[in-house]
Amino acid sequence: MSKTRCAWCEKDDLYRNYHDKEWGKPVYDDATIFEFLILETFQAGLSWYTVLAKRENFRKAFKKFDVHKVAQFTDAQIQVLCEDTGIIRNKLKIKAAVTNAQAFIKVQKEFGSFSNYIWGFVNGTPIDNCPKTLKDVPATTEVSDQLSKDLKKRGFKFVGSTVVYAHMQATGMINDHVEDCWTRG
Numbered sequence: 001m002s003k004t005r006c007a008w009c010e011k012d013d014l015y016r017n018y019h020d021k022e023w024g025k026p027v028y029d030d031a032t033i034f035e036f037l038i039l040e041t042f043q044a045g046l047s048w049y050t051v052l053a054k055r056e057n058f059r060k061a062f063k064k065f066d067v068h069k070v071a072q073f074t075d076a077q078i079q080v081l082c083e084d085t086g087i088i089r090n091k092l093k094i095k096a097a098v099t100n101a102q103a104f105i106k107v108q109k110e111f112g113s114f115s116n117y118i119w120g121f122v123n124g125t126p127i128d129n130c131p132k133t134l135k136d137v138p139a140t141t142e143v144s145d146q147l148s149k150d151l152k153k154r155g156f157k158f159v160g161s162t163v164v165y166a167h168m169q170a171t172g173m174i175n176d177h178v179e180d181c182w183t184r185g
Contacts, residue, residue, distance in 0.1 A: 003182040007134055018052055026126055026172035028115045033171055034104055035065040038097050040167045041158040042088045057086030071101035096157035103155040121147045128175040137176045140165050
């Protein structure tokens with residue numbers, strides 16, 4: 001018997017596995033939150049599938065998403081990444097990843113962890129929108145607008161409200177699994 005899932009993930013096993021095992025599950029670990037922040041940064045203007053298909057290449061290129069290592073990338077390392085065909089070779093996004101790593105560390109120092117900071121925008125509890133269909137899932141909300149604005153104020157790049165909302169969904173801050181999706185049970 002097949003499982004009923006959110007329709008967006010039925011493209012192939014890569015999407016289904018991501019949906020079933022990760023998407024919408026609350027993440028409180030700074031390393032994983034940073035990974036998703038980097039991946040969402042690269043997703044801006046592209047499909048999530050494009051990024052997900054290159055995830056292992058990103059993991060290698062960005063030192064297993066070690067925030068301290070990424071924060072110290074040199075211009076030479078950035079140039080090497082600009083030539084890496086395994087990732088999305090957008091120089092502005094690559095530089096943004098380094099800038100975001102540096103800002104991420106500052107937030108960690110201020111709040112004790114990035115998780116404490118970001119989860120504070122939802123009072124530590126996932127928002128469950130209970131959408132009936134994918135048409136009921138917004139691209140942004142007032143909370144993603146506020147978080148986006150605050151991240152930008154802290155020096156983060158490529159963190160518009162749509163990117164931030166997708167990050168909130170990915171890390172389980174928002175549950176947008178449709179009502180008949182098996183993961184709700």
